[in-house]
Amino acid sequence: MSETRSRFVAEASHELRTPLAVIREFIALVHDGIVGPVTPRQQECLQSAIRNCDRITALIDNMLDLARIESGKQELRRVKADLRPLLIECHGDFRPKCDAKKQSLLLTLPDKMPAAHVDLPSIHNILVNLLGNAHKFTPEGGAIRLGCAVEGRYVSVVVEDNGPGIPPEEQERVFEPFYQVNRQDGPGAKGTGLGLAIVKNLAQINGGYVSLERAPGKGSRFSVALPIYTEAPVHRILVIDDDDAALKIIARMLAHSGLNLEVRSAHGGMEALITAGEFHPHLVILDVHIGDVDGQQVLASLKETTETHAGKVLMISGDAEALAKTRKADAHLNKPFQARDLIRNVVSLLGIERMAR
Numbered sequence: 001m002s003e004t005r006s007r008f009v010a011e012a013s014h015e016l017r018t019p020l021a022v023i024r025e026f027i028a029l030v031h032d033g034i035v036g037p038v039t040p041r042q043q044e045c046l047q048s049a050i051r052n053c054d055r056i057t058a059l060i061d062n063m064l065d066l067a068r069i070e071s072g073k074q075e076l077r078r079v080k081a082d083l084r085p086l087l088i089e090c091h092g093d094f095r096p097k098c099d100a101k102k103q104s105l106l107l108t109l110p111d112k113m114p115a116a117h118v119d120l121p122s123i124h125n126i127l128v129n130l131l132g133n134a135h136k137f138t139p140e141g142g143a144i145r146l147g148c149a150v151e152g153r154y155v156s157v158v159v160e161d162n163g164p165g166i167p168p169e170e171q172e173r174v175f176e177p178f179y180q181v182n183r184q185d186g187p188g189a190k191g192t193g194l195g196l197a198i199v200k201n202l203a204q205i206n207g208g209y210v211s212l213e214r215a216p217g218k219g220s221r222f223s224v225a226l227p228i229y230t231e232a233p234v235h236r237i238l239v240i241d242d243d244d245a246a247l248k249i250i251a252r253m254l255a256h257s258g259l260n261l262e263v264r265s266a267h268g269g270m271e272a273l274i275t276a277g278e279f280h281p282h283l284v285i286l287d288v289h290i291g292d293v294d295g296q297q298v299l300a301s302l303k304e305t306t307e308t309h310a311g312k313v314l315m316i317s318g319d320a321e322a323l324a325k326t327r328k329a330d331a332h333l334n335k336p337f338q339a340r341d342l343i344r345n346v347v348s349l350l351g352i353e354r355m356a357r
Contacts, residue, residue: 016060024053059194078206078258080115080229083123083148083155090127091146094135102140108147116155117229122202123157129195130159130222138163138219154208154225162219171212175200199224207258232260235350238281239265240272240298241316242291246335250285253339259352267291269298276302281311283349285342288317288326296326303328312349 029035031046038046091107098105116123127146134144138161145160166174175196196210199222203210208226239250247265254263264279266272268291276284284302288295299313315329316337323332331345346352 017057020053020056020060024050024057027053078117078119081118081120081123082113083116083118083157083226084109084113086120086124086127087146087148087157090124090131094131097135098144101135101138103135103138104143106143106145108145110148110150113148114150114155115229116226118206118208118226122206123226126199126202126224127157127159129199130224133195133222134159134161134163134220137161150228151225153228153230155228157224157226158221160219160221165214165219166212168214174212175210205256205258227258234260234262235283235352236279236281236311237261237263237283237285237346238272238276238279239263239285240267240269240290240295241265241287242267242289243287246287250342253342254346256339257343257346259343259346261346269294272298273301283311283346284313286313286315286329288315288319288322299326299328314345314349 027046027049030038031043031050087107087109091105095105131144131146138144143162145158147158147160149156149158200210203224203226206226208224210222210224213221213223237254239247239254241247241250244267247267251263251265254261264275264281266275272284272286272290286295286298286302290298295315295317299315302313312330313328314331314333315323315326316333316335317323318335320334323334326332330349333341333345
């Protein structure tokens with residue numbers, strides 16, 4: 001989604017939350033007989049209204065989650081984490097739901113499992129979406145398996161079911177926002193079409209990826225590969241821009257890159273040169289037009305003073321003509337740019353070997 005669309009979705013969702021909560025509360029008061037007696041038939045109708053209020057609330061929550069992730073506002077704190085307690089917790093949370101539908105929910109964990117480098121709340125969100133999806137689309141009496149395995153440099157969390165499965169030609173599209181396989185009106189399992197898009201985005205900002213394949217026999221097998229924790233070297237990046245909003249956006253993109261980075265920012269040329277002398281960045285991301293000292297002068301100073309700076313310089317600007325003149329820069333990037341374009345340049349300039357899929 002574009003930034004404008006994400007902002008609209010977030011604001012509209014916030015505006016819908018309050019009246020929806022009020023509607024649900026008043027329906028519940030009537031349903032529970034607090035404001036007067038109701039007949040069993042009326043209770044059934046009110047229960048259906050409450051259930052659909054909850055469905056809309058879930059949709060709003062998912063829309064807010066996706067808008068927050070895609071706008072780069074998702075808070076992320078990646079740490080060295082043992083995933084076993086989280087998997088056990090999610091298994092316990094979903095057992096009652098599965099029992100009510102006569103589904104078996106099996107948890108299989110290896111005896112030993114390396115720590116992952118992840119943000120635990122976002123991994124919890126991934127598990128809730130995948131298990132909720134499996135529970136919803138697996139028929140009564142079906143089976144769901146939650147497991148974990150080590151695959152190369154990744155810890156893979158697996159959610160497998162024996163439901164109807166997803167046709168091969170539709171397996172890529174299920175990760176698109178609002179897309180649903182064989183969506184039909186009428187009774188049957190329904191979803192918001194956002195859960196898997198959230199899973200994909202959260203996996204990526206944790207430095208991993210999600211894959212889907214047909215389970216043995218029938219059903220679906222979702223695997224979320226998450227990077228194993230390693231003592232990776234820290235790469236220092238200095239971002240120079242006189243626009244506070246631009247500094248925050250770039251810092252957010254770098255924070256969600258899955259790379260081991262230490263990021264500092266500077267608002268002007270003089271501040272940048274002083275910071276560079278203290279910080280010794282491996283990479284400087286420099287806007288062509290900054291207030292007190294021209295960006296090209298800062299670039300020249302950085303390149304000439306090897307004691308202060310021995311790293312690379314990525315020049316950025318919305319002025320394509322001015323950007324083309326900065327020939328001493330190691331790379332150029334036109335504004336506005338997307339996170340993947342920035343990270344591609346960072347990885348290339350720093351010589352970082354990204355974990356291959």
